Amino acid sequence: MTNDITMELAPLFNPRSVAVIGASNNWSKWGFSTFTSVLNGFKGKVYPVNKSEEIVVGRRAYKTILDVPDDEPVDLAIFVIPAPAIPKVMEDCVKKGVKAGVIISAGFAETGKEGRKLQDEVLRIAQRGNLRFIGPNCMGYYSASSNLRAFMFPIPILSGPIGFVTQGGNVGGAVVGAATNRNIGFHRYISCGCTADIQIEEYIECFGDDPEIKIILAYIEGLNDGERFVEKVSKVTKKKPVIALKPGRTTAAAEAILSHSGAIAGSSDIWDSAFKKAGVIRAESPDELLDIAVGFLTQPLPGGKNVAIMTPGGSYGVLCADACASLGLNVVKLSDETIATFDKIFPPRWSHGNPVDPAGDRNFTAYLKAPEMLLKLDEVDSLIFMGFDGFSSFPSLVSSMNHKFSRMFKKMLTPLIGIEKVKKKDSSSDGASQTSRINKFIHSLLFIFFSVFGTSKKEEVEDFARQLTSLITSEFVDPSILYTFSQLVNVADLNDIDDQMVERLLDSFQPLLEALIIKWMHEHKKPIITTNFTEEPTSLKGGTFYSFSSGKKAALVLSKLVEYSEYLKRG
Structure with a gap:
């Protein structure tokens, strides 16, 4: 069942036509950048409105919105004109039958008493015509369903499963930019400004009713109710x-909020209480907001607070355990039976506890086997898998020993795969034969890799290789991976395996390793939060896999998953 607010905001998110009031040919004006932003992708009709120009950016302009022909309805009006002119233009929009608006112009409640009066006047006029609007004093919005970008200035934004409403345009733009760098997309993005008409809770209500939106984000400075x-x-x-x-946790911040958006910040303790009652997860920074969003996008909810930590280095494990404990997570104690099991695959110097640290052991297959052993334990609700970036760090290692490694690589590869005999004309052979060659290729390459860099036994490598090859045609891997491996297997001449090919070979395994994590997550229905040690944001892959840059971030994200899970359990 569709909510009333969803129907009311339909002309905003899915307009058939848009008028930009204040559209300009002057590159230095917001009317130019906003108008060209709308033209970038929107397929409906766009009308520039400018009282002194006949043509704007190559399109016929209209002196007022009422000059747009009667047989050409306008669903949405975007205002980029001085604040004092808006009441009269809003009257025209009501007469024209416009049902949605975006007031980018500033000079309203954020400026004080007179600005508040002007804002209230605009609201009264809009309400007479049932015209719902964003703003004023906002920086625009984005709707993926209509491919409409109505921004003051260009903001790179990807389509995706997030709905985001922000009272801070600069914060919102920065979050969207950072999300784009992480390959995270939005279905709706709203810079709502002073929220004179549509309130933050209404946007959230509308997002909640939209099946395309999986996660809702908000930057809130204050509320009217x-x-x-x-x-x-x-x-x-x-x-x-x-x-x-x-x-707004401090007095200084609360005062800044009042001058920025005209909102009353309120006590931080009151906000904490309200968020808890409403089931809202609170973030403390834009970066944290995105981290938590990625966690919810990629992870199932945990059944409890018990966490196991798998780490390749003791110090990182200690820092992660500390972060977990400080956030209310329980770094679960391993049973004597579990410790005895790990004794069989790790050297005597391993940590003998949680975090599980192999203490520098070079048996990489054991390190990749241990996480699933932990996930099978009833007392473990979730796993933080540290240092997991697959082979992604090895290309740099290869480049440092490139020539020597390439020669050794070719020499070892030749007897294992008759790759020098595979001619280009063979690349069209039947799928079964091709899959067989790919499987052999993966087994052989893994054996070489673990022989060069690790101490894994042959049977361990073969078992791990079988796990990876079984994933190639699974739901957890993009079908394009078959093409990638086909290219690598069907090298026409052994000399084609140059230094760049070595890196491609290592990189080709990354999607399979990531798919293995996702497979475990689906089978055990427990979060597996992976980390690398870059301390830099990484990229969301396939919409399902993300590696966090530190154990501290992983612990924070996991704590928020637990918080939300407990909220749902309380009903």
């Missing part, structure tokens, strides 16, 4: 997570 927010948002959080960044 806290009780209404809790009432509406608590219904949404029963269906999907809402993550909010709320500044």
